[in-house]
Amino acid sequence: MIEIKDIHKQFGKNRVLKGVNLEIKGNGIIAVLGPNGSGKTTIIKCILGMVLPNKGDILLEGKNISKDWKYRDRIDYLPQIANFPNNLSVQELIRMIKDLRRQPQADEHYLIDLFRLEPFLNKKLGNLSGGTKQKVNLLLTFMFDSPIIILDEPTSGLDPISLIRLKELIASEKKKGKSIIITSHIMSFVEEVADEIVFLLEGKIYFKGSISELKKKTDQPDFEHAIASILTHSYA
Amino acid sequence: MLKILKYSFYDLMRSRWSYVYFLFYLLLGIVLLFLNNNLSKAVITLMNVIIILVPLIGTIFGVMYYYNSKEFTELLLAQPINRSSIFLGQYLGVALSLAVSLIIGLGIPFVFYGIFRSDAIWDFSLLLITGSFLTLIFTALAFSIALCNENKIKGFGYAILTWLFMAVIYDGIFLLSLIMFEDYPLDTFSLIATMFNPIDLSRVLILLKLDISALLGYTGALFQKFFGTGFGVLISFLMLVLWVVIPAWFIRHKALRKDF
Numbered sequence: 001m002i003e004i005k006d007i008h009k010q011f012g013k014n015r016v017l018k019g020v021n022l023e024i025k026g027n028g029i030i031a032v033l034g035p036n037g038s039g040k041t042t043i044i045k046c047i048l049g050m051v052l053p054n055k056g057d058i059l060l061e062g063k064n065i066s067k068d069w070k071y072r073d074r075i076d077y078l079p080q081i082a083n084f085p086n087n088l089s090v091q092e093l094i095r096m097i098k099d100l101r102r103q104p105q106a107d108e109h110y111l112i113d114l115f116r117l118e119p120f121l122n123k124k125l126g127n128l129s130g131g132t133k134q135k136v137n138l139l140l141t142f143m144f145d146s147p148i149i150i151l152d153e154p155t156s157g158l159d160p161i162s163l164i165r166l167k168e169l170i171a172s173e174k175k176k177g178k179s180i181i182i183t184s185h186i187m188s189f190v191e192e193v194a195d196e197i198v199f200l201l202e203g204k205i206y207f208k209g210s211i212s213e214l215k216k217k218t219d220q221p222d223f224e225h226a227i228a229s230i231l232t233h234s235y236a
Numbered sequence: 237m238l239k240i241l242k243y244s245f246y247d248l249m250r251s252r253w254s255y256v257y258f259l260f261y262l263l264l265g266i267v268l269l270f271l272n273n274n275l276s277k278a279v280i281t282l283m284n285v286i287i288i289l290v291p292l293i294g295t296i297f298g299v300m301y302y303y304n305s306k307e308f309t310e311l312l313l314a315q316p317i318n319r320s321s322i323f324l325g326q327y328l329g330v331a332l333s334l335a336v337s338l339i340i341g342l343g344i345p346f347v348f349y350g351i352f353r354s355d356a357i358w359d360f361s362l363l364l365i366t367g368s369f370l371t372l373i374f375t376a377l378a379f380s381i382a383l384c385n386e387n388k389i390k391g392f393g394y395a396i397l398t399w400l401f402m403a404v405i406y407d408g409i410f411l412l413s414l415i416m417f418e419d420y421p422l423d424t425f426s427l428i429a430t431m432f433n434p435i436d437l438s439r440v441l442i443l444l445k446l447d448i449s450a451l452l453g454y455t456g457a458l459f460q461k462f463f464g465t466g467f468g469v470l471i472s473f474l475m476l477v478l479w480v481v482i483p484a485w486f487i488r489h490k491a492l493r494k495d496f
Contacts, residue, residue, distance in 0.1 A: 083307030
């Protein structure tokens with residue numbers, strides 16, 4: 001579905017991606033992991049066309065995405081930091097994004113109930129707390145029925161109940177046959193939801209496979225220690 | 237692009253600053269009319285204010301809006317929308333809402349004073365048109381500068397410097413060079429130098445129309461001699477259009493190549 005071919009990207013002198021090759025096929029949940037600054041968000045932004053790679057191609061459903069923008073209606077994206085125009089109310093923002101995506105039929109009511117957003121609908125976005133903003137962010141992402149979902153740190157700022165609801169939501173989207181890409185630093189969350197892991201290290205893919213394969217490779221009994229062992233070995 | 241324009245415009249029309257700007261012009265119009273007690277004189281005083289202040293406000297608003305809406309821009313960039321529509325839409329949203337505040341804010345007191353029944357109506361319209369042009373130009377310059385600078389403080393500084401240069405320093409250098417090179421023929425030089433500064437250009441344009449030779453100054457007189465009033469107005473209009481189109485093109489060019 002998504003094919004990333006030899007992507008290179010540098011910001012100034014900082015080489016973030018040094019030839020990443022990745023193929024994401026069909027449905028399932030793939031988690032992109034790596035230490036801070038390893039290029040997780042950069043890869044995601046390359047897929048979305050927000051960051052333009054210096055070299056390499058990205059194909060979505062067989063078509064090259066460079067200089068194209070229409071393909072983005074096949075992707076739902078949850079940005080890492082939820083910040084919206086402060087003058088708008090939640091309801092207006094929902095209406096606006098629907099209008100911009102030309103999908104007026106998208107149904108937000110189920111998600112409003114799920115995240116208990118009803119009392120905030122007429123409040124200005126500038127007056128919402130960080131966690132509530134993140135819920136609005138999630139709502140805007142899951143409102144549309146696109147075959148690809150990209151979640152950048154979806155758990156940040158969520159309370160435990162919303163976190164459970166988010167997991168249920170992700171599971172139900174997976175059942176619909178979508179491909180979901182997640183980045184997160186919460187290892188227990190990743191272990192619970194991810195089918196496959198991609199581990200980025202110093203701008204390259206260090207490991208790709210299932211969690212049990214990673215445990216075997218690093219010879220560690222649990223996932224968190226497996227990740228930690230990669231990091232200590234690479235830094236040493 | 238129209239959708240983005242619509243939303244930026246609405247967003248700004250609800251913000252407090254648009255109203256502050258609007259009320260400021262309303263007050264300025266009322267005070268000037270009250271003090272001058274004469275429409276034509278009020279128009280001339282207004283010109284001097286507009287030519288300095290409108291660019292300043294366009295610059296500050298442009299930079300502020302760009303940096304404040306950065307996260308929102310990122311949200312838009314992930315949607316199936318063309319990049320150039322996002323940035324040109326936002327730019328036009330800011331510039332047009334500023335122009336609307338200017339036109340309505342100044343328009344109301346002059347309309348109540350009876351501008352429609354006086355001869356000064358065309359001079360006043362030209363003043364508003366030039367003011368709108370200056371808003372479009374300086375907002376575009378501010379957007380271009382903000383796009384090139386990730387650092388807010390730097391972006392703000394460069395934008396204010398650009399305004400200061402065009403509004404004050406340029407004239408100083410221009411005058412100095414006229415004095416330094418007074419032995420040489422300076423007609424072409426000063427004509428071209430005027431074209432390269434939208435503030436000077438607007439001043440000449442308005443004074444040509446007002447036909448006050450005492451205020452025209454050296455370049456204004458040259459303009460009149462060279463092009464005549466009608467052609468001079470046309471040329472300066474064309475230059476103002478270019479001053480909008482070139483930075484707007486640059487915004488698009490830069491936006492298509494930037495990482496977010």
